[in-house]
Amino acid sequence: MLGIPPFPAQILKTVLAPHLSRRGFFGYGGTAAGIEGVNRLLPAYLRSGTGLQRGTPDILDGSDGPIELIIEETEIRIDGRRGWGTTVNGTIPGPLLRFREGDEAVIHVTNRLDEDSSVHWHGILVPNAMDGVPNVTFPGIRPGETFTYRFPIRQYGTYWYHSHSGLQEQTGHYGPLVIDPAQGEPESFDREHVVVLSDWTFEDPHRILTKLKKHPDYYNFQKRTVFDFFRDVAAHGLGAAVRDRLEWGTMRMNPTDISDITGATYTYLINGEGPEVGWNGLFQPGERVRLRFINASAASLLDVRIPGLPMTVVQVSGQHVRPIETDEIRIAIAERYDVIVEPTEDRAYTIFAEAIDRSGFARATLAPRVGMQAPVPPRRERPLLTMADMGMDHDMAGMDMAAMQPDTAGVEQGAMPGMAAGHDMAGVAMGLRPPGTLPEETMHGPDTHGKANASVPMNTRSRLAEPGLGLGEDGWRVLTYADVEALHPNSKLKDPDREIELHLTGNMERFQWSIDGVKSSDAEPIHVTLGERIRLILVNDTMMNHPMHLHGMFMELENDKRAGIPWVDTVNVKPAERMSLLFTADAPGPWAFHCHVLYHMDSGMFRVIHVMEPDAHMGHDEE
Amino acid sequence: MRWAWWIICAALAVGVPGAARGQTMAMGDRTVYSYVSFDEFEYRVGPEERPVELDALAWIGGDLNRLWVKARGERSTRGGAGEVEGQLLYGRVVSSFWDLQAGVRFDMRLGGGTEGRTRGLLVLGLQGLAPPWFEVESMLFVSHEGDVSVRVQASYDLLLTQRLILEPELEFDLAAQDAPEFRVASGLSTVEVGARVRYEIVRELAPYVGVSWERYAGGSDGPERETSLVAGLRWWY
Numbered sequence: 001m002l003g004i005p006p007f008p009a010q011i012l013k014t015v016l017a018p019h020l021s022r023r024g025f026f027g028y029g030g031t032a033a034g035i036e037g038v039n040r041l042l043p044a045y046l047r048s049g050t051g052l053q054r055g056t057p058d059i060l061d062g063s064d065g066p067i068e069l070i071i072e073e074t075e076i077r078i079d080g081r082r083g084w085g086t087t088v089n090g091t092i093p094g095p096l097l098r099f100r101e102g103d104e105a106v107i108h109v110t111n112r113l114d115e116d117s118s119v120h121w122h123g124i125l126v127p128n129a130m131d132g133v134p135n136v137t138f139p140g141i142r143p144g145e146t147f148t149y150r151f152p153i154r155q156y157g158t159y160w161y162h163s164h165s166g167l168q169e170q171t172g173h174y175g176p177l178v179i180d181p182a183q184g185e186p187e188s189f190d191r192e193h194v195v196v197l198s199d200w201t202f203e204d205p206h207r208i209l210t211k212l213k214k215h216p217d218y219y220n221f222q223k224r225t226v227f228d229f230f231r232d233v234a235a236h237g238l239g240a241a242v243r244d245r246l247e248w249g250t251m252r253m254n255p256t257d258i259s260d261i262t263g264a265t266y267t268y269l270i271n272g273e274g275p276e277v278g279w280n281g282l283f284q285p286g287e288r289v290r291l292r293f294i295n296a297s298a299a300s301l302l303d304v305r306i307p308g309l310p311m312t313v314v315q316v317s318g319q320h321v322r323p324i325e326t327d328e329i330r331i332a333i334a335e336r337y338d339v340i341v342e343p344t345e346d347r348a349y350t351i352f353a354e355a356i357d358r359s360g361f362a363r364a365t366l367a368p369r370v371g372m373q374a375p376v377p378p379r380r381e382r383p384l385l386t387m388a389d390m391g392m393d394h395d396m397a398g399m400d401m402a403a404m405q406p407d408t409a410g411v412e413q414g415a416m417p418g419m420a421a422g423h424d425m426a427g428v429a430m431g432l433r434p435p436g437t438l439p440e441e442t443m444h445g446p447d448t449h450g451k452a453n454a455s456v457p458m459n460t461r462s463r464l465a466e467p468g469l470g471l472g473e474d475g476w477r478v479l480t481y482a483d484v485e486a487l488h489p490n491s492k493l494k495d496p497d498r499e500i501e502l503h504l505t506g507n508m509e510r511f512q513w514s515i516d517g518v519k520s521s522d523a524e525p526i527h528v529t530l531g532e533r534i535r536l537i538l539v540n541d542t543m544m545n546h547p548m549h550l551h552g553m554f555m556e557l558e559n560d561k562r563a564g565i566p567w568v569d570t571v572n573v574k575p576a577e578r579m580s581l582l583f584t585a586d587a588p589g590p591w592a593f594h595c596h597v598l599y600h601m602d603s604g605m606f607r608v609i610h611v612m613e614p615d616a617h618m619g620h621d622e623e
Numbered sequence: 624m625r626w627a628w629w630i631i632c633a634a635l636a637v638g639v640p641g642a643a644r645g646q647t648m649a650m651g652d653r654t655v656y657s658y659v660s661f662d663e664f665e666y667r668v669g670p671e672e673r674p675v676e677l678d679a680l681a682w683i684g685g686d687l688n689r690l691w692v693k694a695r696g697e698r699s700t701r702g703g704a705g706e707v708e709g710q711l712l713y714g715r716v717v718s719s720f721w722d723l724q725a726g727v728r729f730d731m732r733l734g735g736g737t738e739g740r741t742r743g744l745l746v747l748g749l750q751g752l753a754p755p756w757f758e759v760e761s762m763l764f765v766s767h768e769g770d771v772s773v774r775v776q777a778s779y780d781l782l783l784t785q786r787l788i789l790e791p792e793l794e795f796d797l798a799a800q801d802a803p804e805f806r807v808a809s810g811l812s813t814v815e816v817g818a819r820v821r822y823e824i825v826r827e828l829a830p831y832v833g834v835s836w837e838r839y840a841g842g843s844d845g846p847e848r849e850t851s852l853v854a855g856l857r858w859w860y
Contacts, residue, residue: 166651167651209651214656214859215826215859218826221786222785223782225783225785226781226782226783226789227783245755246754246755248755249754249755249756250754250755251754252720252752252754252755252756451717451718452686452719454719454720507719509720509752510686512686519686520652521652521653602651602652603651603652606652
């Protein structure tokens with residue numbers, strides 16, 4: 001356990017407590033036998049809480065040769081309660097896969113379920129056939145079969161892997177994946193922990209989806225009551241309270257509709273442990289500790305902070321960023337944030353990850369010794385959506401209404417597809433704004449996206465600089481996308497050839513989710529030409545947050561940092577937000593583009609973006 | 624006869640979720656779902672007949688197209704008089720919040736002097752959510768004898784707490800002709816105003832109590848008014 005195998009010295013100077021008592025570490029809850037049970041059900045790299053070491057069981061080092069993964073149903077234990085999970089190598093989360101930039105990954109995945117399965121390597125730039133999306137990039141892995149993934153590792157950073165079949169991700173089929181950079185880390189640190197955040201339910205996820213289809217408010221136990229109405233009357237007057245109810249009621253929307261699935265069924269986990277047991281990570285005072293946060297939730301955005309300990313963000317979506325110190329980070333589903341903390345005191349700290357609707361939380365402890373605990377902060381009050389989340393600001397000050405152009409849903413600007421050859425007037429000539437800049441505030445066009453969409457915002461605008469619903473009022477710093485800047489500016493930032501505008505649409509009252517009002521099974525792929533530079537404009541016409549993920553290619557988030565715009569594979573689009581991203585279509589094949597709320601994706605908020613050779617492209621009409 | 628509707632509901636409830644399971648490969652956005660709801664199933668104190676009343680519906684289908692079954696009925700626990708009604712409808716989503724429904728309805732009298740009388744009707748309906756969040760069901764009926772009538776139901780949920788919910792409800796029937804065998808009088812044939820307070824033990828299961836006031840224009844001795852205390856169970860799955 002103490003033998004430290006070859007490992008970049010700057011990453012690991014781990015100091016181990018020699019006689020760890022697991023019982024002492026957990027401190028409370030359950031019998032000794034029960035606690036042993038808990039431990040066996042966690043991957044070894046998470047058990048002792050000492051940090052990531054090569055050579056620990058369940059850290060599968062891809063540099064040492066092929067990796068074997070087995071997907072099966074396993075009895076697991078969450079906060080002392082037994083259930084069945086879809087596990088990778090028997091644990092939730094699955095084993096940590098570790099590579100070095102430049103490795104060739106060879107991963108044999110055996111499916112021991114009685115249904116099809118798959119593994120998708122989230123954020124990893126792989127050849128299309130290795131991307132692991134059933135019916136899009138490969139047929140899936142049949143029960144009893146083994147599929148071998150083989151791809152070069154051409155990047156560094158913190159990623160994760162998960163099933164892309166059915167709702168298996170909800171039941172535990174996910175794990176962390178870390179790639180050490182060939183160039184070394186720009187920021188030094190003494191110790192690192194992966195911190196996998198997730199949401200667990202003892203319910204069958206198909207049952208959850210069925211309930212949502214029948215009663216979409218099934219899990220919302222934070223609605224406004226009659227007494228809230230009386231309180232509003234007392235505070236704001238009868239007229240204002242009635243007007244507010246009428247406005248929401250007329251739209252048939254609910255300002256408390258923040259998360260579809262809540263703490264009413266979810267237990268929020270950090271590294272596979274619920275808040276009662278709580279995962280424990282160690283540090284020595286004075287060390288620089290790197291925390292690799294991964295939100296592997298199926299349907300929960302989580303707000304993460306460590307009271308008393310500022311966090312310096314050094315990677316976003318696995319890519320180096322200019323270090324930014326902050327106190328709280330909203331981590332959308334599938335996002336990763338690597339932070340460095342420098343605890344100097346000999347005391348414990350709580351890692352607190354609160355669901356955005358405040359219906360529950362996950363917590364873990366960072367401490368110099370096992371068995372130490374820090375206070376767990378109270379949950380904050382459930383926020384309310386505002387008319388701004390509906391794109392209906394009553395305060396339109398500073399907006400020149402006459403200058404605002406209606407948006408171009410379904411209409412593309414820039415060069416026409418298939419006309420790229422010899423076409424030198426693309427981009428600039430068509431008046432596309434410079435790369436890296438923010439989109440203009442825009443009135444929604446006349447297309448309301450049909451009956452699968454509940455309503456459209458009046459106007460949509462960039463909200464990158466806003467901390468998000470329920471954040472920013474606590475007296476501490478909150479990271480926003482506007483703060484994030486790539487560590488190495490891209491001096492060759494290219495102009496886009498054309499824009500594709502996609503509207504995120506849905507109808508909460510029927511639990512239908514779609515893009516441009518069309519669910520995935522009714523939609524045609526979006527065709528782009530190999531080499532084309534695309535500006536993807538995402539417009540959220542719904543009142544929910546949608547973490548959107550593009551497979552196969554990194555996107556550059558146009559947050560006004562010009563050459564310093566950050567690389568992302570997943571980005572959270574706020575309600576009524578207009579967001580602009582660039583990507584170069586350099587990876588041929590059909591790639592998934594979808595909302596990472598598992599139930600939104602499954603219900604239809606999913607598209608295929610097909611990158612085609614220039615000649616193969618002719619004759620295809622665009623959406 | 625009214626048990627036939629129970630059997631249909633039960634068959635839908637048991638058979639359909641099983642059929643909807645098998646899909647693991649495809650995206651779930653074509654999954655067929657089914658729903659069975661006993662919105663009201665209650666005992667009424669006040670009227671001499673001490674009736675048991677039922678108002679249930681079921682649907683099966685996808686996001687846009689659904690097959691609907693609606694059943695309602697009333698039967699005295701003292702003498703067995705009453706009536707049952709069943710509807711079989713095809714419904715299609717026509718806008719964000721509205722389903723258009725069309726199909727057939729079957730009525731039957733139970734007990735008393737009109738025992739066993741039946742009639743068939745054609746149905747055209749619009750069901751959905753009206754601002755500011757009223758659950759609305761409006762139906763146009765044409766009987767096999769050419770009688771035309773309209774029924775409108777509206778209800779609203781007022782949350783006293785997250786689980787204790789007050790639901791006021793209004794229903795009225797307008798008829799163009801008399802149909803005395805079915806207690807229908809032309810004009811405002813029936814009006815029912817009710818308020819029920821339910822407690823959702825779980826979302827699917829909620830016992831309730833309430834009051835209901837009804838006025839029938841088509842009684843044998845002219846208009847009748849009834850005030851009832853009701854106690855029942857609402858459940859769905």
